[in-house]
Amino acid sequence: MKKKIVAAALCAAMVSSLAACGGSSDSTTAAAAGDTTAAAAAADTTAAAAGDTQAPAAADGVVSVFYYTYGDTYISSVRAALDSALQTAGVEYQDYDSNNSQTTQAEQVDTAIAKGTSLLVVNLVDSGSDDAAKNIISKAEAAGIPVVFFNRSVSEEAVSGYDKAVFVGTDYEMAGHMQGQMIGEYLVENYDAVDLNGDGVISYVMFKGQEGNAEAIARTEFGVSDANTVLEAAGKADLSFYDASNSNLYLVDQDGAWSSAAANNYMQTILSQYSEANGNMIELVIANNDEMAIGAVAALQNGGYNLEDGSSKVIPVFGVDATDAAKDAIGKGTMTGTIKQDADGMANTIAQITQNYLAGADTFNDVDAANVVGTWRVNIPYATYTGEE
Template structure:
């Protein structure tokens, strides 16, 4: 009798042991599957492990997107980790590969390198090999080489030319209303400088081109001369942040240097400043303020235009120290990305539930709209 009881107890223990091993194996397999379809959104919420890869934490606009994304991911109840590439594509690529190896099963990528599609393609290939979705955002990536190469790949960003067109329109209209006061030396021509964020970046290229072209179109249609670049001998009509960081420091350094030669005393003062983003606009304004401009009421205001409408830029505009910006909606960017994250969490197609957004016709790209922002804009 004792022998039979012992055998029965042993059998129960063996059944429990096998059940435990089977349970662990199922959990491991589910985690590896990542965002692939499974039953129950509650289970998927536990499994979703998001890696968010930013090109540079120091970028003011990107910091705004990150703050909103952190808040919304936390509210969604998913696990996530932020990564700072600090402007280095090799670092970001390594971060992505390490994250995938560590169990990340949804990639959200703010790509560093935009002059070539190779880095984004490498990340897509890594995601495809792991069978996990990848969402690129903010910095444009190629249609066919990247987005269309994988059915679990999408992009959330803006329509790059729109910011340049809006900025050019804003500048042209402002100059038509304030031409004589902007023309400090009275020569009938507005002298400008353009601060470009990065070579080869779609947003930077469009803003640099259309910010001037569209302003010129308004001016010349009214019989005014086109804008004149401050340095007539320059081979390129912009000053670029050579580090590709769109930084306030780069614009400040350029502005401090050029003010030594181009100023009111010499009769050749830069009369208009156009910037690809608000960070560079703020750097230029700081240099102007150091020599007595743009300090508010009672001081000469050199019109400065940027893009992003960050909180700090809005404050400068409201104070009269900056003229205008083009709003790139950081919260809207994050909220749109969250729609795709929710799809991944629920096991749905990545581009499900996007009917209310502006989506490109032949590629999984969602466009978040820009808007003009000046002192009359109501927040």
């Protein structure tokens, strides 16, 4: 989804109130537009070495952007796109890495407000309840500044209580629905090849990113239930979780990081206990995001499956996000499919809303009206990805 970034007239109007455009990584001051000097790079390196996740003092007018972690591959793609969009718009900004700690993020928000930030853009760490969001909204309202939440779900109740708060995300249930539909259709078309032991039932594992996260809950539920709907319509049996003793019917990343390492460790353990020779091999992998899918693929390759040269059997692996790594794996035939979460579309929408707030324009000016929900939310559409754009 393409969005206008800013009209020339708006840029001119903003020059007097905004400092030179630029972006900074964790713990560096916002640089001038296009600034890639050695001094700026050295500042980045020094700050990173010190482990500092707080930005130094910034001039009034700086937009503060808080990421739940720089380590998430999809979030990294949003960050790169948002940095670029803000630079193009001439908006000075400061990035913060909350390093998957809500306490750290809350402290960073306090610091940014104390330094005179003009606007908060927040990728929440803790989205399991409204508490973190309401706390940030309360601080933003007290300071009289707007707050744009993105990616990790915030409820209408939390956001709509403040007229300068919005959420940019997705209709998160759709990712699960689309993934489930994709999985079901694939299995119907390839059932005999996937059913390794020929028992008429597909054994699967589900990797869940985080407990309490709305996106993870929906993807975990609908990725399976919607696949079963397709299978049932074709006269096939429902999917069967590989471990009958696991009542949750999923394996969760205990760190809430949606990481490839967590899925890889789980999969390595599974493959040491379940095998094709024993007739109980896992025949399908479903992951809440591409990082976990890629971790599972690596473990399968260590076990002699999903090899890039096409010489091995392939256990179908499905994810969500359509990261570059996942698209590369799909192209090589080591991963089967994913649901594209549009990082560029999300970043451009955030940048446009940010400019609207700073310019005193309508909140959703130049935002695709088809994606706007009420007065508080924008949903960026998903798309299925199986190797062709």
